[in-house]
Amino acid sequence: MAAIGKTRNLIITGIFILLGLLIVLTPWYIFPICEIAEKSGSMQMGTSGDNSMNMNMGSGTHMVCWYTAEAEAGIGALVVLVGLVLFALPNRDSRRSLGVITIGLGVVTVLLPTYFIGMCTSSPDTPCNIGTKPALILLGVLTAITGIYLFLAKGDSPTQPV
């Protein structure tokens, strides 16, 4: 595994901030969840124009995918924070710790839409299932891979900044 220099540390910081922002923005703007897509009309919900999607709602007043999107916003913000901490504390120990945290965040990013909260179950063809979910899975996997790289990368002594 290649050693991490100052430039590479900066690149990884940038990647984390980018991935974090994408995790936050994807469910609301890039691949919007059902409620947002329905409101904006960015994706055709069917030919009938009926409002039967409301049956997918969770315990509150929103659909299930809404809560996943909210949780993902929190996870994305944490990934951005990891990037900022890495920028401020680029020594080996913090890199390894941040690497482990990022792997965990990546895994949670994948598990939120697939297992913990899930997406709408009425049809596999809803916008949250065909757009938001795969995009979040992809971003989660990329986050975890970057975390693994950060954890395994050789660096300088525990206290010396790179």
Add this chain to the structure above:
Amino acid sequence: MFGLIARSIIHRPVRNGALILAFAFIAASLFSSHYLLAGASDSVKSEIAKLGADIIVVPQDYTADSEAVLLRGEPSTFFFNDSVVPLIRNVSGVQQVEPQIFIATLSASCCSLPVQLIAIDPTQDFTITPWLEANQQKPLGQDEVIVGNKIVPRVGSNLTFYGHTFRIVGKLDPTGTGLDTSIFLRTADAYTMAEESNKTAVKPLVLPKGVASAVLVQVNDAAETTNVSYRIVEQVPGTRVLTSSALVSTVSDQLAGITQILDLSALVATLISLPLIALISLMVVNERRREIGVLRALGATRAMIFRLILGESVIIAAIGGILGIASSWIILILFQGYIAEVTRIPLSMPVISSLGYISALTLIVTVAVGGLAALYPAVRSALIEPYEAIRSGEL
């Protein structure tokens, strides 16, 4: 030799990383365009194969609706008089015919969207019956339905359409086409449902007697499909025929824009990358003049130096190609549903043979581009004289 090439690639991570990315982009563009075409085409073929029909005869005025039902599962209700059925049966080359009735549901209790009901006559059916036999199930009974793969409720649960309740007895494998959102029921049950709908449904279903929406045809000789299609159109007025090849051609036309853009971007990337990669390889050769000189002085032949430089570029291209194919494949699988929704085409993963062919073709093209770009620098490096090369740069 391989160890030398590997060390040389690892020694220049940024430059070679950028080259790998360029090759990955070329490979991803090429792979994606051919994957989409093969996926759509295999999807349609799989649907036609599942229907067991060589030809589908539909009302002339509803050709587009029929294609929408079969390709995209857009629910539709249309009929023609079933007097065409004996006429089609009498056309020379026709072995078996099966009339089907298409009924679009209102918003269904099972699903967030309306679905397509397909009514079949079990005595004439060759679509669902073979599937039932293969899955060791009894023939479709009263108020029993077989559902497409995307219908969410499980086998054994009930579904209600127009106030009539049906029980799911089987679920078909995914096809990526309209079949995935279709529900098969008996024609007799469809008429019962229509009669009851006057009392039980918000909007009654009007289903006249003696109608069909499509007639599925099996021909005696598959090679004669086109000729039989022409004969049906000639001899049975008011009909149009849909064949597997015609449907594949329809989706190919729909995909033409996207595949052209992808092919064009691969071409542009190749045209831009080719001289750039050649230039970078040439720069590397100039940088490594002394190294090459030492290798020559140690006994490396001109052919070995040629292979060294060419091999480096080919390996970088191969890594980029594999990376591009793998990443685009993962993205295409993840976003398969989204792509199908946006492009309005049926899409499933191409069969393994198609996938292997597309991957191999993409890799060969990418490696060929890499080899071509490094050809001139490799020749230049092979011609370097060891003494002059070692002394180069000295004052």
